[in-house]
Amino acid sequence: MNQLSYVHQHQSAWNNYLSQLDRVAPYLGELIDQLDTLKRPKRALIVNVPVEMDDGTIQHFEGFRVQHSLTRGPGKGGVRYHPCVDLNEVMALSAWMTIKCAAIDLPFGGAKGGVRVDPSALSERELERLTRRYTAEINNVIGPQKDIPAPDVGTNAQVMAWMMDTYSMNAGTTVTGVVTGKPVHLGGSLGRSKATGRGVFITGTEIAKKIQLDITQAKVCVQGFGNVGSEAAFLFAQAGAKVIGIQDHSATLYQENGIDIGALQQYQLIHGKIQGYSTSDEIEAPQFWQISAEIFIPAALENVITVDIAEKIQTQLILEGSNGPTLAEADDILAKRQITLVPDVICNAGGVTVSYFEWVQDLASFFWSEDEINQRMDRIMRHAITAVWEKATAKNCSLRTAAYIVACERILIARKERGTYPG
Numbered sequence: 001m002n003q004l005s006y007v008h009q010h011q012s013a014w015n016n017y018l019s020q021l022d023r024v025a026p027y028l029g030e031l032i033d034q035l036d037t038l039k040r041p042k043r044a045l046i047v048n049v050p051v052e053m054d055d056g057t058i059q060h061f062e063g064f065r066v067q068h069s070l071t072r073g074p075g076k077g078g079v080r081y082h083p084c085v086d087l088n089e090v091m092a093l094s095a096w097m098t099i100k101c102a103a104i105d106l107p108f109g110g111a112k113g114g115v116r117v118d119p120s121a122l123s124e125r126e127l128e129r130l131t132r133r134y135t136a137e138i139n140n141v142i143g144p145q146k147d148i149p150a151p152d153v154g155t156n157a158q159v160m161a162w163m164m165d166t167y168s169m170n171a172g173t174t175v176t177g178v179v180t181g182k183p184v185h186l187g188g189s190l191g192r193s194k195a196t197g198r199g200v201f202i203t204g205t206e207i208a209k210k211i212q213l214d215i216t217q218a219k220v221c222v223q224g225f226g227n228v229g230s231e232a233a234f235l236f237a238q239a240g241a242k243v244i245g246i247q248d249h250s251a252t253l254y255q256e257n258g259i260d261i262g263a264l265q266q267y268q269l270i271h272g273k274i275q276g277y278s279t280s281d282e283i284e285a286p287q288f289w290q291i292s293a294e295i296f297i298p299a300a301l302e303n304v305i306t307v308d309i310a311e312k313i314q315t316q317l318i319l320e321g322s323n324g325p326t327l328a329e330a331d332d333i334l335a336k337r338q339i340t341l342v343p344d345v346i347c348n349a350g351g352v353t354v355s356y357f358e359w360v361q362d363l364a365s366f367f368w369s370e371d372e373i374n375q376r377m378d379r380i381m382r383h384a385i386t387a388v389w390e391k392a393t394a395k396n397c398s399l400r401t402a403a404y405i406v407a408c409e410r411i412l413i414a415r416k417e418r419g420t421y422p423g
Helices: 003-011 013-027 029-038 087-104 124-137 157-171 192-210 227-238 261-271 285-290 307-312 328-336 350-364 370-395 399-418
Strands: 043-052 058-069 075-082 109-116 147-151 219-223 242-247 252-254 295-298 317-319 340-342
Touching: 013 029, 013 087, 013 328, 013 399, 029 058, 029 399, 043 087, 043 124, 058 075, 058 087, 058 124, 058 147, 075 087, 075 157, 075 350, 087 109, 087 350, 087 370, 087 399, 109 147, 124 157, 147 157, 147 350, 192 227, 192 295, 192 317, 192 340, 192 350, 192 370, 219 227, 227 242, 227 261, 227 295, 242 285, 252 285, 285 307, 307 328, 328 340, 340 399, 350 370, 370 399
Parallel strands: 075 109, 075 147, 219 242, 219 295, 295 317, 317 340
Antiparallel strands: 043 058, 058 109, 242 252
């Protein structure tokens, strides 16, 4: 995806969120009076991040941290390093975190952060300086009981380690619970790196049962082959499905008889991309959405399923592995075509669920095994998707609207019971 298309897509992210919110309004009854509280962020911080580069010059980067809602607990959300990060995008991502945490019933509000930077253009030392200065700039608004950052696009466990260390140095004591997604030996949780992809698989298999789709006979296409897409693809393949299409920033692969996901993961680990894995199977990027498959998993960036794609896509089930991949207008078209869509706020919530486990383990200084992590996550995800399915059935609405109803009811009841300060 080129930079211009990325900018065009995420400029509408906040409006997309507001459109989704408007759709839930008719279902809220007397809680409708509280809905405005979700139409604006509680706090939005823009910071200057000066960094000394390896050549001795000083460059300035723009950073953000948005706390959309803290009604149900401390903010929770990732930190994104990308050349096109801006306030509009970060606001939308923080709002989706609010809905996601409430839909899963985690004791968190929604937050998100980012720095407008191309992390691949920085050396490791420059990236560390950027991270430490950004952390120092948002230091006053984050903390284990305030707002807990995590990795996102362009960041990883090492970045979280630098953030945790910087915050701890300012606090004068080690504070492992200030971020999640850390290395395991610094208070990170087992199972975290694979959790989001695992959650996509769990919710996908649960909904497949309800729409009578046999996973073992299903063909799957996955857009994005990072932690989320690659793990989801691997688990579906392991369950007997054929993953016939994979797309990342570098190439689009199509193999009618199924791609060897384990081999592709190894190739991607070495090369950082899927391009070149099997040049004879590479197709043009727009052809990805023309492949006929029972399941599509968008696991890249926002707003990739446009009206045009929604009208043409040949599938039964869409699992949103990324945040906000479907435009509101496209949602309507998919519903008319009776294509089932599992929304991001439920489908990709495995990551924040295990982040919650990591936070709890850090606070207690007591850690669980990976089997315990997976069992607890599976139970929470299955309970959440069942509750959303039942709400959708009762209200005769889409799964996305049902997820928003469940989430908004929880948030707005809490907001009403807390009242307004000062009274």
